[in-house]
Amino acid sequence: MPTYLTIDLGGTKIATGFVTLDDVGGTPVVEDLRTIPTEAARGGDDILRRLAALAADRVRERDGLAGVGIGSAGVVADGTIIAATDLIPRWTGQRVADALAEATGLGVGMVNDVVAHGLGEAHHGAGRGHACILSIGVGTGIGGALIEDGHPVTGAHAVAGHIGHIAHGLGRGVRCSCGTDCGHIEPVASGTGLAALYNLMKDDATPAVAGGKDVSELAAGGDAFAAEVIARSARALGEALGGAVNLLDPDVVVVSGSVAESGALWWDALRAGFADSAMALTRAIPLLPGELGGAAPLIGAAVAAAQVIGEHACPQHPSIASI
Ligand SMILES: [Zn+2]
Structure with a gap:
């Protein structure tokens, strides 16, 4: 069963955890949660630098990760934030999936945080x-x-x-x-x-x-x-x-x-x-x-990663994509 490093990035905190998806429809396992403050006022460049460092740090904790999934505040297209509110200054334009792929050497699936929540509930929760x-x-x-x-x-x-x-x-x-x-x-x-x-x-x-x-x-x-x-x-x-x-x-x-x-x-x-x-x-x-409460965005981020990596990736050639 594949395990993903998953990230939920909001205006106040960045939550991370390892999510293992059960291929035969069992409940996903969410483990080892670790959260840091977004410190949004420091702006997009600083957030992305700390996010990439955190992701690099976390992938060293687990062998055999299948990829990275992230749900982020802002409008997401092609692994990039194409619009964000003033809640996170200069978040617009950040190439988040590229930065995470470079930091971890893994394929990255990226969606908006609300979409991640929906993917989680749709695949493994009330939907x-x-x-x-x-x-x-x-x-x-x-x-x-x-x-x-x-x-x-x-x-x-x-x-x-x-x-x-x-x-x-x-x-x-x-x-x-x-x-x-x-x-x-x-x-x-x-x-x-x-x-x-x-x-x-x-x-x-x-x-x-x-x-x-x-x-x-x-x-x-x-x-x-x-x-x-x-x-x-x-x-x-x-x-x-x-x-x-x-x-x-x-x-x-x-x-x-x-x-x-x-x-x-x-x-x-x-x-x-x-x-x-x-x-x-x-x-x-x-x-x-x-049904999934606060775990929904992390589980949905794992689903996003599984969809991108399953469709495009090879472990030797990390893909950078969003869905
Ligand atoms: Zn409105």
């Missing part, structure tokens, strides 16, 4: 056994990936799946991380968005909250206003998801992320909004909680 999976992650932001016949659908500009940036009226006038205030769903339905919505809807006498977790804790403690904000936010996301399934018609939708772990109030409102927005034939599409 396994289905042909077409829409995976959505609701955390600090909202990301998505469409996985069809085991491979990500990336679109003409590698942007497909950005479900946080579809329109919903509840977001009108609220600035989105992509820069628009025309009404995207992310700024009112992500964890950050939950707090923004709470602060927008509250009266002057109610203290402001700092994050989505505060809203969840207030609601769990019986605060009716916080519960109403969560219901409004989740319902709007459900309506947006209903629109997405009407467009894409997946077998299942897998919903992961910290906000998706906030309980029945959130899920009930999400499902109610979804049922109202989905068409008769798409209304029955199941919304399933993710």
